[in-house]
Amino acid sequence: MATMTKKKLVQWDPADVKAELLSKYPPKVARKRAKQIMINEALENETPEITANVRTTPGIITMRGCTYAGCKGVIMGPTRDFVNIVHGPIGCSFYAWLTRRNQTDPGSDGENYMPYCFSTDMQDSDIIFGGEKKLTQAIQEAYDQFHPKSISIFATCPVGLIGDDIHTVAKNMKEKFGDCNVFAFSCEGYKGVSQSAGHHIANNQIFRHVVGENNEEKPGKYKINLLGEYNIGGDGFEINRIFKKCGITNIATFSGNSTYDQFASCHTADLNVVMCHRSINYVADMLETKYGIPWIKINFIGSEATAKSLRKIAEYFGDKEFIDRVEAVITEEMPAVEAAREEILPRTEGKTAMLFVGGSRAHHYQELFKEMGMKIISAGYEFAHRDDYEGRQVLPHLKLDADSRNIEELKVTADETLYNPRKSPEEMKAMQEAGVKFKHYEGMAPDMDQGTLVIDDLNQYEAEKLVELLKPDLFCAGIKEKYSIQKLGVPMKQLHSYDSGGPYAGFKGAINFYHEIDRLVNSKVWSYMKAPWQENPQLSAAYVWE
């Protein structure tokens, strides 16, 4: 092992690496990519500017997906009691069928459509003559068969082109049924530049059609919503376990293992905590404007981050009893985490990793790697915006390009009856002075070391080059990247869907992650790349008897 570690201590200059990444591109592509590759200066909130949320150049093998994937796959995927019908040819629905590893508990009501895949399976005649009739019929059949609380409709590319009015179809069916909320998402794959547009579209429609539908007061003293947690590998279950232990009532998770009623009553919570800033900050903002619920950024990836996030929640509510209980939970949970950490630390300390994933995960997971003594030498997001890199203070300076302008921005105002600021302006001010940061996210770059490479929308070619030049001990991205990296002899961990593991959130999740990364970076398999005769080819062709 010692020789392997030594071999990887390559001296490199980030500017040279950047130049090398760009060298093969046609000039126009190189100019564009240069703006998306940033050498980090790690100055608090004064990071250099990075270009993000812009189009991927055609022909460049991107890690990104489409708007439909962001809307149906990510946000609406883990909603268990909606019948989610995809209006389009069969593929779009098929590929989003159980592939994201969102775990689901059907609960006491027993409704769970997660293992199902619904599609209108459009045929050429539907493309030529329009698909509204088929969609109407499909909604009727879904209603007759399942009688769900809600049916949602997702537009795929051709639907937008042929001009099917899915919203009117949905509205008519909702009126016809009377006891089923039917609404639609215009989430055609070609909209926007990545999944991100789909998150926004999903958030808008859930906010417009479901949020605020149930005003019934839910029991609980410390009521929050957990925004941007998708229960991949059971992350949400672990976070809810901790919440329960602390006495926190989670009214709604957006949207891991979520139900219609959770969304419908989320406006009754008193605090929004935001996990994935990229996918869900829209909902947090809208809930604050319309109902007066403040939001804070939290992160349950990493044991320290989890403890810190719990303390933030406790601080917000400010109850001594609650603060003490949270401290007691942390005290109770941490010894097991520490024991696991101490066990793996000698084997993980000093190892290097790269993270190219999501719109928040590449940031969140740095916490866990730090706990393992590992160093992040390069990171970036697949579909994030500048604020996710540099912090929300850049928001007023973001220029709206044509692609972003096409995505609806909901105009939300304070609700006439339900707007109720949870804290008075004085209380908010006092809390802010005490260090509580509302509506605040500092982004990933300030947390990364100086001279590290921050790269937006990394592609296959650059990924391979980075691994070749910087020889990390671990690479983290998605399934499409997994095996090209591993062929290079470097272990690769999926941080979208976690391969087969998880949960990695919370305290127990941290322990799982330590073991998983320890396994990956220390697996014997990476030493088997060369056969003995390839390692020592210079031996003469005589038998050598020792």
Added chain:
Amino acid sequence: MLLRHTPKEITERKALVINPAKTCQPIGAMYAALGIHGCLPHSHGAQGCCAYHRSALTRHYKEPISASTSSFTEGASVFGGHSNLLQAINNIFTVYEPEVIAIHTTCLSETIGDDLKQIRTKAQKEGKIPAGKYVFGASTPSYVGSHVTGFSNMVKAMTEFAESTGKKNGKVNIIPGWVEPADMEEIKRMAKLTGVKSILFPDTSGVLNTPLTGEYKMFPDGGTTVAELKSTGDSVGTLALGEWCSADAAIELDKKNKVPCKVLDMPFGLKATDRFVDALRKIAGVTVSDELALERGQLVDMISDMHEYFYHKKVALVGDPDQLIAMTEFLVSIDICPVHIITGTPGKKFEKRIREITRDMPFEVNVKAKGDMFLLHQWIKNDPVDLLMGNTYCKYIARDEDVPLVRWGFPILDRQGHQYFPTVGYKGGLRLLEKILAALLDRKDRDDPEIKFELIL
């Protein structure tokens, strides 16, 4: 219960597909194109299609799947995708340096009406295709047929390379259809054993079952070369395995290059393999080797050894038409009874073939093309089976109904081995029998009461 909302009572659905037994054309086109050496499949559409297809293929093959996309945005969707494609072609040849780009369309570019041939001509005129490199493509609208149709369309498009030099090459073209890399290898091995020189296209062996060596080859050593594709026009004949996957390409070669063709079933099981070997022998005018005859005898031996556990067992099958036809025949030939058979791929002929094959079976058969797995599940609830065979999605039905499952088909997302162990041919038949028997007997061992628990089975 996982599929807790699936009722036993069957109501007719005209518009809503639930739990599909098919996916869309482009993924089939992508898989086929990977079977050309040095080829980068290109998806002409929005980014998501390419991302989804790459992900699905990666999860099944556990191998890197390189493919690019035209990354349509709203503008391209309004004004057409030709400038995206021209840009893509230039970038691909500059950055990734493939020998060939195989473009397939999507529902988006088809609905817009982009003309691939026209765009290619423009790319050629503008010098975006380097000398000695190739761009070709297939129209694969997602709203027609299924993934099988897309595979067939891309294979048919490969015949564009075929040249007739006037001098025969003495080889037989074999179009294997959508089978595993290991199956393609096995088909080549069988041809070689029979003493036939063959050109197999497409050929994903050596592309999607590559070794781990510390070196990543974006374009691995395997795949049918362009030179071989060109040579298919000079072959003595073509054997197309599977009507849905391979017939169109074979017929096209016949029309275009006057290479006579014969369409056979995919060589799954004893009889279909017999027909394949027999056709190979006849077309090449050779005598079948003793080695192959030995393998056949071994398969027959295993069928006889296991027959007591197979006789009149009921099976439900889901998959693609060519595979299902051959598998149904195989099962019937060993006295297993496939009673529920579903494919999502349309084609009336399918139902007819299945009814012919199962005509003498002692049980009524339920068969449907353009069916879905929701219906299959309901059939199983109404008439239970001893075994289920199909892709990984079947495991939800298998668990709910407590039926043993043999994973077979596409996609297999939760087990390994399909890339390496063939199920075609006589050897593949042995593996299928082994898997079927293991599933049935594991179940017997689980269910038998202690007093009936047997050491020897």
